[in-house]
């Protein structure tokens with residue numbers, strides 16, 4: 001029997017007259033990567049914020065790792081959430097910040113220090129660990145956020161644009177890390193505009209447009225639906241249609257930039 005890490009039934013979020021997310025249902029198996037795509041303003045962040053109990057749904061229910069999203073205290077132990085702009089205490093050093101994160105999770109300092117060292121080393125930040133985060137670049141700060149998200153070894157992680165602001169090598173580290181998480185039975189819900197990342201990593205891609213889930217399929221199946229070209233970018237543009245052509249063009253530009261980054265990384 002399939003174990004589902006994320007289930008949602010009829011999730012809806014309205015802001016006054018506007019519906020940001022409309023009747024969204026999901027069944028995401030444990031140990032898989034779900035790539036969540038959509039044009040700007042489609043409802044991706046709102047969906048994630050409902051799933052991690054930061055925004056209350058107007059209607060509908062969801063469970064993460066078997067915990068209803070209404071049970072916030074239990075939920076936070078089982079999930080990690082990386083928002084697009086991760087919160088960090090920038091007057092602290094990376095090491096101090098991560099110790100603070102460890103204490104929030106009730107981890108003793110000696111155990112935390114081993115894990116901090118391993119994770120900082122993995123993200124190439126060990127040499128800067130004793131500098132204040134306020135002196136870090138955007139990408140370095142983002143890496144600290146990613147480490148904090150993974151620190152307590154959650155069952156399900158929600159990543160909102162995890163590679164934005166990262167150089168090609170750091171982006172590759174994030175991609176490798178995400179792939180590695182899944183081998184440890186973690187489930188990853190990944191929202192991004194960088195199409196090659198979901199193409200490479202996702203088991204299933206969900207496309208949201210104007211608050212509604214308009215497509216859900218494995219990457220190969222989604223690409224096969226695209227006329228002639230058989231690529232994800234065309235499939236994305238087709239299922240999200242012309243209503244948001246500007247945003248789609250921007251997403252496709254970002255995707256092509258990411259392709260360039262990949263080329264640079266590989267040379």
Ligand SMILES: Nc1ncnc2c1ncn2[C@@H]1O[C@H](COP(=O)(O)OP(=O)(O)OP(=O)(O)O)[C@@H](O)[C@H]1O
Pocket residue numbers: 015019020038039040041042043044045046047
């Ligand atoms: N707090 C809020 N109050 C009112 N409207 C909101 C609020 N948060 C989001 N919205 C609206 O809900 C819709 C979905 O926004 P959301 O941020 O979820 O989109 P997104 O897919 O994450 O976009 P992007 O790719 O640009 O980050 C938008 O129309 C947005 O203006």
